Amino acid sequence: MSSIQAIRGTRDILPEEVGYWQRVEAVAREIFGRAAYREIRTPIFEQTDLFERGVGEATDIVSKEMYTFVDRGDRSLTLRPENTAGAVRAYIEHHLYAQGGVQRLWYLGPMFRYERPQAGRQRQFHQVGVEVLGSADPRADAEVIAIATDLLKTLGLKDLRLEFNSIGDRGDRQQYREALVNYLTPYKQDLDADSQDRLMRNPLRILDSKDAKTQTILQDAPSILDHLNPESQQRFERVQQLLTELGIPYNVNPKLVRGLDYYTHTVFEIQSDDLGSQATVCAGGRYDGLVTELGGPDTPAVGWASGLERLILLLQQLSSPSAAPLDFYLVSKGDRAEAQALKLAQLLRQQGFSVELDLSGSAFGKQFKRADRSGAIACLILGDAEAESQTVQLKWLASGQQEALMQAELLTQADQLHQQLTAARKEG
Ligand code: ATP
């Protein structure tokens, strides 16, 4: 019979790799917690309508990447392609705005997009992200960028670039859109097919085009930065000033855009040169129009999302994941000894020790070999003689030193034993 394989574009995260994931998750939790961001967990699937409105019909995500299906009750549902729409839906549905002040949220979890799988691009992938709802203050923009920078730095990532831009307010963009369409229309035949298609639907997205010829045409295109009104301009400069104050280098990139109407002012991306063509590890911006778009009260907001697969590809270039430390490897042979060992393992675990129990039933020699390979600090040995006398042999694997103890003694002297293990771990 042929075996079943994981779906194209999805990956198993095996125990060898999961250490990286746990590390990123732990660092993220820590950094968000210190900045008073609270975690939110929203459902993996939502009404399709949420993403059509919340992400936008003109985007690649909605037009060609969504996993949409009809359920048994004839509802159109979609596996979430991102988490901002879900977080904002929850914010509105549970009246989080009524709590007053600013809501700082973060999330982490799987997202789904029907894309061509390659390194750093999957169909089920993971994002971690933050959303700050209820503040129009430029400090909120700077804060979310600073937190992203902190996260990446704490993980040890280097050679990252912050690309930064403003797309102004709705009015600025309306004017810019016209200027851009006017400039590009004479070149229409020379643009790549996608860009021709976007010229009327979503012209700002043409700036994203990777096509060389389109990029050449764009070299002399009008810049959004020449279309910011004085207030937008001032805001843009204020965020830059704050970034400078924070010691965060950035590069103003007038070609960086988000094509949707509810995006406003700040847009940014953090990129790495070590990821080939999937260079963006974090992307975000301000979306002052989204909450009303989804039926909530007028609420300014800013946030970002970062792709965990890409972060982990970078981490893997740096180091191997640290294995979880093991205190004891417990070997035993003989019916009575094996039963006592099973129980002893449980009692030790309840005292906070980590214990791996050898279940092989093989000869002591083979079990000892596995103990050596296990990475444990010490080995506990229980044979017929120990079972008879309720004792256990404790062998420190680094020094080879061995002592006999009463099993009960191990548990009553737990504190001392914890200290000895810590000391031994430091020496090793
Ligand atoms: P790209 O241009 O790479 O497709 P995007 O603009 O679609 O990115 P966003 O929707 O802004 O990406 O998502 C934020 C981040 O999530 C990206 O910068 C990337 O790190 C990650 N990401 C997006 N799509 C995928 C995917 N299919 N697989 C892995 N990571 C992804």
Ligand code: MG
């Ligand atoms: Mg994409």
